[in-house]
Amino acid sequence: MHFEQLNQSGWAQTYLLVDTESKKAALIDPVYDFMDEYLNVLEERDLNLDFAVATHTHADHITACYSLRELTGCEYAMWKDTACLGVSHYLNEDEQLMIGSLSVKVHHVPGHTNDHILLETPTHLLTGDFLFTGEGGAGRDDLPSGRVDEHWRSLQKLDSLHGNLIVCTGHEPPGTEMKSLDWNREHNPVLQMSSYEQYHAWQAKVTAGLGSVSKIKTALPANIFAEIPDHIPWMN
Ligand SMILES: [Fe+2]
Structure with missing residues (x-):
């Protein structure tokens, strides 16, 4: 398996998974702004894109999943109950998504959104905004x-996962080193909480400091209706 983080200059992370033998590939959480980069990588390395996967309905960027499906014929995969149009492959709990001989396991973790999933490879755990x-x-x-209570319940699902998995998230400041699940069990405050009340208080404090999502009124309808707007305010 080849595993790589793309669009490192941005705050939204995309991951490339490749079954090196068959050259079949998947892009996890591709961002529309970086379409050219993805197409170049696929062409230069002679990869066949089997799947574009969105870990959830994104509110802060336009997904490239639908556009990649239109351009390459790949499957656009999301959780089975997502509201998003344009999805061609609906994922189920514990489904093994096969990229060539590479197996990726799906876990449903509602909370940040109701359609959020985790993707577990043999070595990495892709956590999106969970x-x-x-x-x-x-x-x-x-x-x-x-839903804050759903998120708290979903966090308990991590207990059964292997501590050596490298946690690869949907957002980090550029240059952040990804750490293992065991490391996060020691250093991530939400994994050290023992009650829902603690988590609820932490969410309330954090979200109060974040304010509104600047791109949401463009990104969310684009992602739900699988339509790229004629004018995207943050792109030329
Ligand atoms: Fe998100």
């Missing part, structure tokens, strides 16, 4: 379909 690195804690639960 869990961030260390002090980053977890994604906010006050956006559409977010």
